[in-house]
Every structure is written in C-alpha cells, then in structure tokens.
Amino acid sequence: MNIPIWKPNNQKKEDSLLKDFSKFINLKISNNFKDLWKWSVENPEIFWSKFWDYSKIIGDKGKETILKDKVFNKTKFFFDSKLNYSENILKKRSDLDAIGFLSESGYEENITWNDLYKKVCKLSAYLKTLNLKKGDRVAAYVPNKIESVVSFLACAKNGIIWSSCSPDFGVQGVVDRFKQIEPKILITSDHYFYNGKKINILEKIDKVLKEIPSINEVLVFSYNKKDKLKLNNFKNFDEILNKSKLDETFERFEFNHPIYILYSSGTTGKPKCITHGAGNVLIEHNKEFMLHCDIRNNEKLFYYTTTGWMMWNWLVGGLATGSTIYLFDGSPVYPKIDILLEYCQNKKINLFGVSAKYIDHLKNENFNSKDLDLSSIKIITSTGSPLSGESFEYVYKNLKKDVHLASIAGGTDLVGCLVLGNLFSNVHIGEIQGQSLAIDVDIFDDNGKSTKDNQKGELVVKQPFPSMPIKFWGDKDGKKYHEAYFTRFKNIWHHGDFIERTSNNGFIVSGRSDATLNPGGVRIGTSEIYQQVENINFITEGLVVGQDYKDDVRIVLFVTTKDNEDLDDEKIQIIKARIRKNCSPKHVPAIIIKAPAIPRTKSGKIVELAVRKLINGEELNNKEAIANPESLDFFKNLSQLKI
Numbered sequence: 001m002n003i004p005i006w007k008p009n010n011q012k013k014e015d016s017l018l019k020d021f022s023k024f025i026n027l028k029i030s031n032n033f034k035d036l037w038k039w040s041v042e043n044p045e046i047f048w049s050k051f052w053d054y055s056k057i058i059g060d061k062g063k064e065t066i067l068k069d070k071v072f073n074k075t076k077f078f079f080d081s082k083l084n085y086s087e088n089i090l091k092k093r094s095d096l097d098a099i100g101f102l103s104e105s106g107y108e109e110n111i112t113w114n115d116l117y118k119k120v121c122k123l124s125a126y127l128k129t130l131n132l133k134k135g136d137r138v139a140a141y142v143p144n145k146i147e148s149v150v151s152f153l154a155c156a157k158n159g160i161i162w163s164s165c166s167p168d169f170g171v172q173g174v175v176d177r178f179k180q181i182e183p184k185i186l187i188t189s190d191h192y193f194y195n196g197k198k199i200n201i202l203e204k205i206d207k208v209l210k211e212i213p214s215i216n217e218v219l220v221f222s223y224n225k226k227d228k229l230k231l232n233n234f235k236n237f238d239e240i241l242n243k244s245k246l247d248e249t250f251e252r253f254e255f256n257h258p259i260y261i262l263y264s265s266g267t268t269g270k271p272k273c274i275t276h277g278a279g280n281v282l283i284e285h286n287k288e289f290m291l292h293c294d295i296r297n298n299e300k301l302f303y304y305t306t307t308g309w310m311m312w313n314w315l316v317g318g319l320a321t322g323s324t325i326y327l328f329d330g331s332p333v334y335p336k337i338d339i340l341l342e343y344c345q346n347k348k349i350n351l352f353g354v355s356a357k358y359i360d361h362l363k364n365e366n367f368n369s370k371d372l373d374l375s376s377i378k379i380i381t382s383t384g385s386p387l388s389g390e391s392f393e394y395v396y397k398n399l400k401k402d403v404h405l406a407s408i409a410g411g412t413d414l415v416g417c418l419v420l421g422n423l424f425s426n427v428h429i430g431e432i433q434g435q436s437l438a439i440d441v442d443i444f445d446d447n448g449k450s451t452k453d454n455q456k457g458e459l460v461v462k463q464p465f466p467s468m469p470i471k472f473w474g475d476k477d478g479k480k481y482h483e484a485y486f487t488r489f490k491n492i493w494h495h496g497d498f499i500e501r502t503s504n505n506g507f508i509v510s511g512r513s514d515a516t517l518n519p520g521g522v523r524i525g526t527s528e529i530y531q532q533v534e535n536i537n538f539i540t541e542g543l544v545v546g547q548d549y550k551d552d553v554r555i556v557l558f559v560t561t562k563d564n565e566d567l568d569d570e571k572i573q574i575i576k577a578r579i580r581k582n583c584s585p586k587h588v589p590a591i592i593i594k595a596p597a598i599p600r601t602k603s604g605k606i607v608e609l610a611v612r613k614l615i616n617g618e619e620l621n622n623k624e625a626i627a628n629p630e631s632l633d634f635f636k637n638l639s640q641l642k643i
Contacts, residue, residue, distance in 0.1 A: 002504075004426035005396055006405065016423040017290050025050045033424035033434050034505045040438040041463065047438045048077060048283065048466065055286040055320075058091060059083025059252055059279070066464075072491045073481065075464035078279055082252035085259055085278040086157035089319045090117045096298070097324050099146050102343055104330025105193045107224050111146050116153075118246060123154035125247035126240050130217065132184060134159035134253065137261070139183035139215070141165050141174055141201065141208070142307050143192040144329040147221040147237060149316055151187050152260070156278065159253050163261040163273075166308035167192050167201045172582035173528065174204075175211040176270045177263050181473050182214040187237070189223050195331040205234075255279035256470050262310055264412045271528070272480060273473035276415055284416045284467035285317030291437055292420050293351055293379055293406070297322035300376070303353035304332050304340055309522065310412045311353065311383065323350075332358055337365060341372055341399075348376040355384035356391065356407070357520040360551050363394040379404040381421070385518055386509045388551040389430035407432045409497065409509050413485070414467040418459065418495065419507045431506030439465045443499055448489050456500045456510060461493035468493070517546045519553045522586050526608060529557065529587055532579050538562055538571060543598045544589065545612040547641055556615065556641065557589035560598055567594040593640055597631040611635050 013019060013031045022029055022036065025046070029035050040047045049065045062080035069075045092098070094113040101109045111119070132138070138155050142148040142164060155162045163181055165174050167189070178186075186208070191200050202220065209215055221237035222229050229236055256277030263271040289295040301318045302325070305311040318325050326347055332340050332354070344352050359382055380395060380403055387407040395405050406421025409432060417436050425433040435441040440463040443451045451457040472480045488494040498510040517524040526544045533542040540560045546553040557575070561567060572592045580588050599607045610620055614635040 002428050005392060005429050006403070006427040008404065008423045008426070012423055016294050017296065018294070018423055021051070021054055021291055024054050031424045033422050036424070037435050037437055041440040044438050044463065051287060051291075051438075052078070052283065055283070055290060057083065057279075057283065057286070058088050062255075068464075070491075072464055072486060072493060073468055073478075076256065077283075077464075077466040078255040081255045081279065083255060083279050083282070084157065084250040084252045085282055086120060086153045087250040087252075088282055089153060089156075089316075090120060091320075092297075092322050093117065098319065099149060100324065100326040100347060101144075101146050102326070102328050103193055103223075104196075104328075104334050104339065105198075109146055109225070116150065119150045119241055120153045120157060121246045121248050122241045122244040123150060124157045126244045127154060127158055127160065127185075128247065130185065132158065132160055134251075135161065135258070137161045137163060137181045137183040138185050138187065139163050139165075139178040139181070139212075140187040140307065141167060141169075141178075141205075142187060143167055143189055143201075143223065144305065144307055144312065144327045145189065145221070145223070146327065147189070148187075148307055149325075149327075151219075152316065156259055157250060159251065159257060161258045161261060161275075163263075164307040164312070165263075166306035166584075167199070168194065168306070168586070169308060169584045170580070170582040171204050171207045171211075172531070173584055173587075174208055176528065176531075177273075178208070179212045180270060180273050181261055183212070184214060185217045185219065186212075186215045187219045187221075189221050190227070190229060191223050193223075193330050195334050202234075253278065258470060260313060261473055262313070262412045262415065263308075272484065273475075274412055274469045275471045275473050276467070277470045280466045280468075280470065281313070281317060281415050282320060284414070284465075285314060286320055287437060288314075288416055288420065289318050289321050289323075292417070292422050293381070294404075294423050295321050295323055295351060299323045299350040300326065300347060301351045301353075302326035302328070302340075302344060302347070302349045303351075303381070304328055304355070304358065305353075310415050313415050315353070318351075333361065337362070337367055338369070338372065341369055341374065344374060344377055345372045350376055351379050351381065352377050353381040353383070355520055356382050356387040357385060357552050359387065359391045359395060362399075363391055364550075368398045369400065374400050374403075377403055379406055379421070381406045381408050383408045383410075383417075384520060384522065385552055387430070391551065392427075392429045409507075410436075411495070413469060413495070414465070416467050418461065419499075419509070425506075426504070428502070428504050428506055431502055431504060431508055433506055435507075439463075443501055444489060444492070448492070451501070453501050453503050456498055458488065459495040459497040459499045459509075460489060461495065517544070517553065517555055519546065519555055519586065519590075524555070524587055528583050529555075529579060529589070532582050533557065533559065533575065536575060536578060538565060539575070541598050541606075543595070543606050543608060543611060545608050545615065547591075547612075548616050549590075554590040555588070557592045558595040558598065558611070558635075559592065560595055567592070591640060593638065595631075595634055597628060597634070599628055599631040599635075615641055 060082040067076040098113040218234040259278035303315040408420035410417035443457040
C-alpha cells in the first residue's frame, strides 16, 4: 500500500456534497467511499430517486424509478417521467456570466445567464419555423464557441437531436458521421484557429453538402464578431437571432428521449452513432459534478476539449449545477505553453480538466507554475488515457500542492465515467480513486470471474445504469449495440479496458483491450484510416495499431506495397497528407513502416490485436487461428519503434 500523495482533510469531507447527500438520504455511514458505493449499487432505485430530488431536477418524476428487464440494455430508468434538458440547464437567471470563451488568437467573449436564455429561446423559435420537429437531427461542424452551446441547447429545447464534429475533421470524416443520421440543417462557422493558423471552414461545406443531400439549410456564425460574414446561399446565424421572436415554451419529453448522437469508431465499417437520452445524461452529469467533483452553484468549470469529444457534452452539462463554464478554442500550448493555466488564473477556475497527454507534455517540458496564481483550483481532472505515476508526482510538485487530482475514465459510450474521484478517498500515485456511484463496476478475468486485488482484467458493469446508450442510430435490430458491449460476457456490459483494482480500492487502467486506438485520449477507429490507405495506388493493404509510448499511445501503420516497391519519405508524406485531409490530424500515424506481409486469420481478418501485443512486448499464446503465422516474426523488436 503506497503512501497517499494527497488526503482530503476531515473538514473537506464534512463540508462535501458527498456528506450532504449521505445526510439527505438519512444514510448513517462513515466517510468511507467504498461503503457508500456498495450501498448505492445494492439500492439503485433509492439512490437514483433520491438523487433526482437532491439535484433538483425540473420535471415530472413519475412513479417508478427503474423498469427492469432480463436484457441488460432494455432496462429503463424513470420510464414514466417527463423533462426538458434545456429547462434544467437554463434554470438560473442572472447577469453573471454563464459561459466564457477564449481563442488562442486572444479573442475573448462571454455571455450572461439571462442572455444565454434569450439566445437559446430565439434560436429555438427559428428552428420551429423550419418545421424541424421532435426527433429530427441537426449537425454541427463547429469550433468550441458560445454559439455552439447556444445551438445545442436550442435543439435540446425542441426535442431535436444534436450531433457535432470539430472543424479539424476532414470532409470524409464529417460525411462518414453525419450522412448516417440524415440531418436537416448544418450549423458551422466561417473559420477557426489552431497553432497560429487561421483555417477556413466554409471552403469544405460545399463538398459536405454534395455528399449529404438531407441538409437543406446551413447556418453560419462568425468566429469573431468584428468580422463581417460574406455568405451566398447560407444563412447568417447572428441575423437570425436578431430577427427571431422569444419562444419561452419548454415542452417536456420522455426521460430517455434522444438528445445527441456521438461517434465511436471500431475496426470495421463507419463510426458507430451512439445515441444518448436527455434525462439519462442529465442525471449522470449532475451526479459526477456534484458528488464526485464537489461542484456547486456559482463555481467555475474549464475543460480543454473540442466539440468532437464527449468531454464537450460533459462540460456543457456542468451548467445544470449553476456553475459558469469556460471554453477554449485552439492549441493547448499556443501561443505559449501555459495559456490554459493562465486562463485558469485569470478566471479563477475551480475545476480544471485536461487530457493526461497535456499533463505529460508539461512534465516533459519541465514547466513549473510558480509564476501563476492557481489558488482557485480545487480539483484537476485528467482523462483520455491513463495518467502515469510520474505525472501524478509532477502535478503536486510543479502545478499545485494542495489540489484534488482526479484521474477519471469512462468514455463516449456513457458520456461520463465508470471510475473517477471523490472527496472521501485519498489520492494515491498512479491510481483512480474509486467507482462511479450507483454503477456496479467490476473486473472480470477471461472466465467471467471477479479478479482479486492487483490482478488485471476486463472492466465490466454488472447492472444496468442510466447513462448507457439508448441505441445506435440506424441499428434497427440492435445487433451493433449487442456486439459492442455484450458478446464477451453474457448480459454483462464489457467496456473494453484492461484494468486492475488496488489494495486501496483504487483502480489502474492499462489501456484498451480491443483494437480501437486511443492516442492522447481520443478514441480512433482503425477503419477510418484503412479507408484512406486502401485508396492509395502504391499500397496493397495496411494494418494500424497503437503502440504504448511515453505514457501514451502512438499510432503505427504497417503497409505492404505493390510490386514490393520501396516506401520512401515522399510516399510516407503522401499517406500522411491523405489521412490528415480526409480524417483529421489526430488520425495521422506517428510511424509508417513497410511490412513483408500482413498477418490474417484463417477467415481472412487482419489480426490487429496480435500485432499490437507483439510491438508492445507481450507474448502471443494462440497462433492456431492465424493463416500465416510466419508473418508475425517481422513485428518483434522493431528498431523503428524504439525511437
């Protein structure tokens, strides 16, 4: 048992919302998180019903908390309740700021709660004039700006389903996502900034529209209000708001009415369209912010994210607590390495969220925050990939000594966390503090049995929980949904992470147990890369895997070439450029290597997992299913991967 690197003192525990909630439900329990979690998974009906009341959700609660079903994902929560997501987000009326925004270019904006309410109600009115109705889809190809939040909340207010991509996605990546959901309108911006470059978005829109015929209108907002938009066939977002009436009606929909569609790529086919319910994510986000992060009214939340990552949806959910959220658009280290931390200082941020990769970068650059005042930060959350022990030590030594460092893990699948922080538990180096309340998290071995402490296994959930997806869009028979989570263990949610429980009741995540890539915490499906590589004339086939590298994952692409021709620098740059243009910069492999052959199963499938194990120094125990096992030798101890 290692010595804690940080302990919440008794006063913090007694003043925490965790303690307050325990009193609210009359649970006579010591400040022991393990016991509280155990009670919550044994009494889910009581927990979720009481938490609805505690978090003051606006809506018709209904009579039944859980309608159980033998099939895991057919269990319904609050199935007879009604609510409006945006009504809950916009319940605060104030001239204080609701949202702040900063661009890497230095451009800054803010909006008050009162003005946010008005703009959402005006855009909501306009969407009704387009005959957009409950269940229709709106696509957003947008930077991380206030207008993006306004657009999402206006859609949610009307029961319209939102779906967004960040503007660094290429046309093909956008089309692969949005075409599946057949949106009726597209919302975008004129440009964005990244790493000192002003990048035009509008020049891509005609290509997107050509591929997605369902889009019959495009709304464009100006990135900088000082710039005048020059639009031909598109509508001016700001002019629409100025002309629209105020629609203050908030129709209440069923608890699990679809609110947004997120995308998670696999190893085959187009990205999965993961559809989430409004009440499902509202109550889960309330729980995570309030009980796990100890966030309350008038606090300030800042998470570095893009509109294409689920953490954007999570951050927006923080508005329901009455907190101000802060948005940053651009590179996290431009124009200077401490731009995000300086933003925290200037805005007196209370919760600061980043990827583990960002913390690693600061550590590798030996950055010290001694010239900054970070006294307002009470919690730093880190997600996307496992946070190394060295990075834990770095935070406490070089960023802030007295801070609750909460490594968290979950994903797009639940728009939230399965394991995360809490104020009842100590922080131990390299460990996530505990499970998410009322989510029955466990670790299974290959035989479906719970592992002992300090044994790696598969992350699973043994009981239904509110924020599981309501469906995959277009998955009429539910086959894709079932295959994604329930094929490994019967009627048990299999999350796809290798994880172990420590003797501190903490957790250490080792990475993905499937072939999905996870560089810098951004889940990337191999199929999107294959789609581009297979259309390059000098390549016959490819195989892409993730290599564990410097507390992160880097993408490695192996290719075979036509006529066995050499793979020179020029060809490598052609491959990278095509992937960058049609997918995103995040999809670009760090290393591209020519291989003599690509290993396949006897049924013809590429064996990504086997190659991934080999390049990460793991042993292969089963080669019988591989048609060309001799091809595996090439992938052992590659010198190119030791750099």
